[in-house]
Amino acid sequence: MNLNELAESAKSQLSQVTGLKPVTVTGTTKDEQGWHVSLDMLEMSRIPPAADVLGSYDVLLDDNGHIVQFERKRTRLRGETVEEKGRD
Numbered sequence: 001m002n003l004n005e006l007a008e009s010a011k012s013q014l015s016q017v018t019g020l021k022p023v024t025v026t027g028t029t030k031d032e033q034g035w036h037v038s039l040d041m042l043e044m045s046r047i048p049p050a051a052d053v054l055g056s057y058d059v060l061l062d063d064n065g066h067i068v069q070f071e072r073k074r075t076r077l078r079g080e081t082v083e084e085k086g087r088d
Contacts, residue, residue: 005065006037007028010025011025011039014041015041018041022040023041024040025039026056034061035063038057040054040055041054049078050079053076054075054076056076057070058070
């Protein structure tokens with residue numbers, strides 16, 4: 001599987017498991033455990049959209065693109081600035 005297929009697989013499967021709508025993939029890495037895909041899911045839609053609540057999830061996929069585990073790391077408002085690690 002290429003990265004695009006892995007990302008789409010993670011979004012689709014996590015959506016099926018949680019019932020949430022995928023927003024965007026924010027990162028991918030591979031290690032001895034498998035593929036780690038980070039993505040944001042829409043947890044609550046609000047007006048205005050900047051007030052939407054997004055959940056940041058880490059998903060672990062095996063080499064065939066199947067979910068092995070997932071974890072919600074945090075929630076935030078769509079309009080909230082996200083601080084990047086290691087940046088000054």
